[in-house]
Amino acid sequence: xxxxxxxxxxLVQPGGSLRLSCAASGFTFNTxxxxxxxxxxxxxxEWVSIISATGHATEYADSVxxxxxxxxxxxxxxVYLQMNSLxxxxxxxxxxxxxxxxxxxxxxxxxxxRLTVSS
Amino acid sequence: xxxxTQSPDTLSLSPGESAxxxxxxxxxxxxxxxAWYQQKAxxxxxxxxxxxxxxxxxxxxxxxxxxxxxxxxxxxxxxxTEDFAVYYCQRYGDSLEFGQGTKVDI
Numbered sequence: 001x002x003x004x005x006x007x008x009x010x011l012v013q014p015g016g017s018l019r020l021s022c023a024a025s026g027f028t029f030n031t032x033x034x035x036x037x038x039x040x041x042x043x044x045x046e047w048v049s050i051i052s053a054t055g056h057a058t059e060y061a062d063s064v065x066x067x068x069x070x071x072x073x074x075x076x077x078x079v080y081l082q083m084n085s086l087x088x089x090x091x092x093x094x095x096x097x098x099x100x101x102x103x104x105x106x107x108x109x110x111x112x113x114r115l116t117v118s119s
Numbered sequence: 120x121x122x123x124t125q126s127p128d129t130l131s132l133s134p135g136e137s138a139x140x141x142x143x144x145x146x147x148x149x150x151x152x153x154a155w156y157q158q159k160a161x162x163x164x165x166x167x168x169x170x171x172x173x174x175x176x177x178x179x180x181x182x183x184x185x186x187x188x189x190x191x192x193x194x195x196x197x198x199x200t201e202d203f204a205v206y207y208c209q210r211y212g213d214s215l216e217f218g219q220g221t222k223v224d225i
Binding site: 059 | 209
């Protein structure tokens with residue numbers, strides 16, 4: 001059974017930093033591109049970032065470029081999202097998602113971890 | 120700027136009826152790289168359709184996708200109570216964007 005288990009969410013002040021983690025199991029992690037997709041309260045889905053299976057390629061949404069960094073550890077089947085200079089508009093549930101091809105549709109979704117940016 | 124616009128925002132139907140959801144792209148989508156996801160309340164989204172018309176694993180055949188270039192459709196025939204949810208279209212390949220969603224409710 002495929003599992004994507006996110007952790008690291010919480011309450012952070014504006015300007016602060018946080019790192020999200022996603023532990024994967026049930027599929028060949030090192031062959032899948034991994035992304036983060038977020039959903040603000042009551043809103044739709046927004047793709048945030050993607051990293052290729054090898055970790056050599058990354059892309060970011062304009063809304064987070066320069067502030068967020070995606071990385072992965074294929075030896076531990078984990079993907080990360082380092083978030084700096086957080087803003088109120090970053091408040092959302094962050095989903096870890098996996099897709100077999102880079103920049104393709106998303107086969108697997110985690111249950112999400114909630115981030116609240118507020119003073 | 121590439122934009123996906125879904126319509127209607129909300130579709131009110133009854134079990135047994137059919138639903139037709141639209142997703143319109145501001146620019147042509149190459150190679151029919153259009154996917155659809157279903158999100159039930161309090162749950163993560165799940166993949167329904169990819170490549171415009173290909174059902175993902177385990178998706179019942181009452182879900183079907185069609186379209187090309189800039190106009191795409193998700194059709195749900197014979198709605199069941201479990202189908203009442205929010206549906207999102209997604210462009211992939213050149214870039215990754217979602218539509219704003221269509222809620223199918225009773």
